[in-house]
Amino acid sequence: MNTEKTISQMRKGVLELCILSIISQSEDAYASDILGKLKESKLIVVEGTLYPLLTRLKNDGMLSYRWEESKSGPPRKYYKITEIGEKVLKELHVGWDDLIYSVNKIVSPEIIIVEE
Amino acid sequence: MKKTVSINISGIIFHIDDDAFERLSRYLNSIKRHFAKMEGKEEIITDIESRIAEVLQEKLQDNKQVISIEDIQEVISIMGEPSEMDEDSEYEEPRQYKPYTNSRGKRLYRDPDGRMIAGVSSGLSAYFNIDPVWVRVLFVVSLFAGFFGLIAYVVLWIVIPEAITTAEKLEMRGEPVNISNIERSVRDEFDNVKGKFNEFAGEAKETFKKKSTGSSRFFDNLIDFIGTVLRIFFKIVAILLGIIFILAGLGFILTFTAGFAGLSSFSFFENGELINFQLMQFLDMIFTSPLLSSMAIVGAILMFGIPLIMLIYLGFRLLLGSRVKIPYFSITALSLWLLGLLLAMIVAGNTGMDFRHSARINKSIELQIPENEVLYFDVKPDKRFDGNVGKFDVFDGEYSAKIDEDGVVIFEVPDVEFHKSATNIASVNLSAYAKGSSRNKAEQRARALEYQISNTDTSFSLSTYYLFPPNAVIRAQEVQLEIEIPEGQIVHFNQNMEELFNENPSWRLRNKGYEGNIWIMTRNGLKPYVEGMEIEESEEEIEDESSVNEIPRYLSMIPIPLIGL
Numbered sequence: 133m134n135t136e137k138t139i140s141q142m143r144k145g146v147l148e149l150c151i152l153s154i155i156s157q158s159e160d161a162y163a164s165d166i167l168g169k170l171k172e173s174k175l176i177v178v179e180g181t182l183y184p185l186l187t188r189l190k191n192d193g194m195l196s197y198r199w200e201e202s203k204s205g206p207p208r209k210y211y212k213i214t215e216i217g218e219k220v221l222k223e224l225h226v227g228w229d230d231l232i233y234s235v236n237k238i239v240s241p242e243i244i245i246v247e248e
Numbered sequence: 249m250k251k252t253v254s255i256n257i258s259g260i261i262f263h264i265d266d267d268a269f270e271r272l273s274r275y276l277n278s279i280k281r282h283f284a285k286m287e288g289k290e291e292i293i294t295d296i297e298s299r300i301a302e303v304l305q306e307k308l309q310d311n312k313q314v315i316s317i318e319d320i321q322e323v324i325s326i327m328g329e330p331s332e333m334d335e336d337s338e339y340e341e342p343r344q345y346k347p348y349t350n351s352r353g354k355r356l357y358r359d360p361d362g363r364m365i366a367g368v369s370s371g372l373s374a375y376f377n378i379d380p381v382w383v384r385v386l387f388v389v390s391l392f393a394g395f396f397g398l399i400a401y402v403v404l405w406i407v408i409p410e411a412i413t414t415a416e417k418l419e420m421r422g423e424p425v426n427i428s429n430i431e432r433s434v435r436d437e438f439d440n441v442k443g444k445f446n447e448f449a450g451e452a453k454e455t456f457k458k459k460s461t462g463s464s465r466f467f468d469n470l471i472d473f474i475g476t477v478l479r480i481f482f483k484i485v486a487i488l489l490g491i492i493f494i495l496a497g498l499g500f501i502l503t504f505t506a507g508f509a510g511l512s513s514f515s516f517f518e519n520g521e522l523i524n525f526q527l528m529q530f531l532d533m534i535f536t537s538p539l540l541s542s543m544a545i546v547g548a549i550l551m552f553g554i555p556l557i558m559l560i561y562l563g564f565r566l567l568l569g570s571r572v573k574i575p576y577f578s579i580t581a582l583s584l585w586l587l588g589l590l591l592a593m594i595v596a597g598n599t600g601m602d603f604r605h606s607a608r609i610n611k612s613i614e615l616q617i618p619e620n621e622v623l624y625f626d627v628k629p630d631k632r633f634d635g636n637v638g639k640f641d642v643f644d645g646e647y648s649a650k651i652d653e654d655g656v657v658i659f660e661v662p663d664v665e666f667h668k669s670a671t672n673i674a675s676v677n678l679s680a681y682a683k684g685s686s687r688n689k690a691e692q693r694a695r696a697l698e699y700q701i702s703n704t705d706t707s708f709s710l711s712t713y714y715l716f717p718p719n720a721v722i723r724a725q726e727v728q729l730e731i732e733i734p735e736g737q738i739v740h741f742n743q744n745m746e747e748l749f750n751e752n753p754s755w756r757l758r759n760k761g762y763e764g765n766i767w768i769m770t771r772n773g774l775k776p777y778v779e780g781m782e783i784e785e786s787e788e789e790i791e792d793e794s795s796v797n798e799i800p801r802y803l804s805m806i807p808i809p810l811i812g813l
Contacts, residue, residue: 163295163299164299164302177328177332178325178326178327178328178329178332178333179299179326179327179328180279180296180327180328180329180330180332180333181328181332181333183292183295183296183299183333184283184286184292184333186295187288187291187292187295188287188288190288190291191287191288204305205260205301205302205305206257206258206259206260206298206301206302207258207259207298208298209295209298
């Protein structure tokens with residue numbers, strides 16, 4: 133069995149949740165910041181993956197962006213989460229918590245999850 | 249020293265090595281192609297370019313101002329190959345996407361595992377995805393229809409490599425190359441063009457909006473677009489040409505082998521009768537030795553066959569691309585063709601030498617006809633030449649032939665001319681002519697011709713034909729008869745000769761209403777003889793002189809009735 137592949141598929145499922153969260157937490161985020169965090173947590177391997185995702189989220193109305201000139205490079209696209217985005221993020225977040233809870237209950241019953 | 253170019257990525261100017269530039273533009277093009285069908289692709293590409301600009305900029309410092317190919321390679325490894333960029337394809341092996349984007353078909357191999365002889369049939373059946381039985385049936389059936397199947401099998405055996413490694417065996421059973429796959433690959437190309445066209449149209453609009461900035465990209469895309477259109481066009485032309493080449497090549501080979509099948513009938517129709525020469529019988533009439541005949545056959549097969557095989561090979565190359573390249577094929581084909589040419593030249597040269605010398609043998613039979621006697625001519629009927637007779641042309645000469653139990657018999661009518669004799673002696677002068685590599689050879693051939701003349705005191709009996717010796721080679725042999733008759737001599741042509749005259753529509757004196765077969769030799773040649781006529785020059789005859797003088801020529805055309813045999 134190709135565990136690598138299964139793990140990558142697990143990560144893929146949460147990629148949108150993570151991107152939305154990163155953007156929502158920072159005032160406004162630019163691709164490089166998002167990439168940094170995602171790569172740090174090994175959620176993506178190649179940077180090229182991010183751009184189609186960002187574009188899709190933006191086209192679906194979850195993100196908006198503005199251009200900002202940069203002193204040291206090309207103009208930067210700063211992303212901001214929209215109201216729809218926040219709503220989707222909330223739903224995804226709930227879904228994620230539920231998933232962790234129920235998966236853990238099955239996989240490692242000895243861990244007691246303390247609900248806030 | 250290295251050449252660098254300046255490029256503009258997302259508004260930033262970079263100096264970049266030439267090779268690095270090549271690599272980068274290939275990479276960007278592959279990304280463009282990859283996202284061509286995706287919504288918002290322009291935006292994705294702009295974002296990616298802008299990120300590339302950022303990464304590249306980080307690489308530049310005061311003491312490093314030029315982007316090298318290593319930098320580009322690093323950028324590519326950071327950004328990832330296009331196939332890795334899809335949301336759902338990350339971590340998946342790019343290879344799985346290869347067959348889709350890069351339609352690598354299967355290869356034709358001989359199948360060593362399923363072989364009966366050399367694995368050609370089972371290889372072909374794997375290639376075309378059919379049961380090997382059908383291929384084998386086809387080969388066996390074509391064996392009965394001549395050598396076609398055998399030749400095809402041997403050619404394929406030589407031409408198709410054997411699948412030895414597992415990879416090759418897999419390739420052998422890979423994606424079938426059939427019409428629907430060809431269609432698919434063309435459609436893919438077409439979609440590509442459509443995408444390019446839209447891209448191009450968009451660029452054009454943009455360019456008109458903001459005139460200067462986009463113009464270089466605009467022209468890049470224009471060239472790219474034209475390139476793709478041309479590629480499709482050439483692909484279609486290549487496929488069509490390939491099919492035509494293969495069919496034409498196979499068709500010609502089939503025709504030739506059908507010609508050789510049964511080694512073969514050279515057929516001559518004469519009055520609806522058919523003569524079949526065996527190929528070797530025919531060649532024996534032309535070449536002096538069996539060796540030369542064989543060389544002629546091999547030479548002809550090579551000289552005509554090799555170009556046809558090349559044609560088929562070219563057809564497959566056009567149809568299936570360079571995958572069917574066979575090492576040393578062209579050079580081998582060329583050498584074989586040159587060998588064929590060499591053989592043909594040897595044969596032609598050798599045969600040509602046999603025409604260099606000529607010889608003529610003369611024989612004369614003279615008759616002193618007593619005064620007031622009539623000279624009789626008749627033709628001896630010869631049963632040997634009854635039946636199916638054909639005519640054929642060899643080396644500019646026309647000959648008659650028939651096949652009897654001993655083989656081919658060649659014969660022909662002699663040329664006959666009538667002249668006024670200078671003396672009072674009537675004579676039939678026979679001259680036999682032939683060519684050869686030496687005077688001796690030519691004389692031998694001339695002497696070997698058989699023509700019979702017999703005579704009594706007052707008559708000549710001629711033969712209709714002169715005859716070649718058995719197994720003769722045709723070297724311009726010819727027999728001429730010059731018949732000399734003293735002036736004032738009355739001549740009687742026997743009825744059987746008369747019949748020959750009757751068959752000759754251009755014998756003009758006949759048309760003047762003369763029905764008899766008694767003639768007289770005058771100062772101006774043969775004339776019809778009427779009892780009691782005065783043999784003298786009359787003015788009115790002069791008008792006819794031309795036709796009178798022509799009589800001998802018409803007589804010499806006696807052969808023509810032979811057509812009716």
